[in-house]
Amino acid sequence: MTLPIFLVGARGCGKTTVGRALALAQGCQFIDTDFWLQETAQQTIADIVAHDGWEAFRARETDALKAVTAPARVIATGGGIILSEYNRHFMREKGIVVYLCAPVAVLADRLEAFPEEGQRPTLTGKPISEEVSEVLALRDALYREAAHHVVNAAQLPDQVVSDIEAALQLARAS
Ligand SMILES: Nc1ncnc2c1ncn2[C@@H]1O[C@H](COP(=O)(O)OP(=O)(O)OP(=O)(O)O)[C@@H](O)[C@H]1O
Ligand SMILES: O=C(O)C1=C[C@@H](O)[C@@H](O)[C@H](O)C1
Numbered sequence: 496m497t498l499p500i501f502l503v504g505a506r507g508c509g510k511t512t513v514g515r516a517l518a519l520a521q522g523c524q525f526i527d528t529d530f531w532l533q534e535t536a537q538q539t540i541a542d543i544v545a546h547d548g549w550e551a552f553r554a555r556e557t558d559a560l561k562a563v564t565a566p567a568r569v570i571a572t573g574g575g576i577i578l579s580e581y582n583r584h585f586m587r588e589k590g591i592v593v594y595l596c597a598p599v600a601v602l603a604d605r606l607e608a609f610p611e612e613g614q615r616p617t618l619t620g621k622p623i624s625e626e627v628s629e630v631l632a633l634r635d636a637l638y639r640e641a642a643h644h645v646v647n648a649a650q651l652p653d654q655v656v657s658d659i660e661a662a663l664q665l666a667r668a669s
């Protein structure tokens with residue numbers, strides 16, 4: 496049985512982008528909790544948060560995580576999935592968790608270029624660079640706590656995929 500691979504990390508670290516490429520390289524199915532949740536709800540995340548609040552969104556996110564978890568899948572998660580202790584333990588128990596780690600400046604540049612506000616409503620009400628810095632400072636330790644592997648996500652997507660595959664291979668061999 497091939498364990499599911501969960502990609503975690505900040506908004507803009509490339510979980511969706513790298514996840515698609517990794518799934519292709521591994522011959523696995525690709526699933527994204529944000530996409531699954533929005534499709535199932537027939538609403539954007541911004542609409543869910545505006546109508547029901549962040550707490551309701553977080554509950555739906557845990558439901559999405561549980562629903563999409565299956566063998567032979569690469570699962571791109573939402574940036575805040577690690578806020579829940581339940582989710583952190585669930586991912587570590589059920590599969591292999593990879594933290595795509597990138598510095599604030601790289602994340603902020605990507606999010607400024609591709610804001611996708613329907614999927615990424617503001618978390619703090621502050622400008623992007625300030626928000627990324629503040630949120631990453633709070634979450635970095637949680638991404639690391641959840642992760643079996645940490646990779647440098649500031650590289651080109653193909654290089655990030657190669658680094659993940661190398662980490663998985665090394666772990667399998669040891
Ligand atoms: N390694 C990379 N190099 C250059 N650009 C990238 C890389 N990874 C992602 N990007 C770009 O950054 C933007 C955000 O990437 P992506 O949507 O994959 O991030 P994410 O981690 O899934 O974010 P979220 O947590 O909001 O779902 C995209 O427009 C993508 O093209
Ligand atoms: O970092 C976050 O808290 C979020 C990231 C996105 O992937 C979405 O899951 C949502 O906008 C929340």
Ligand SMILES: [Mg+2]
Nearest residue numbers: 510511529571
């Ligand atoms: Mg994504």
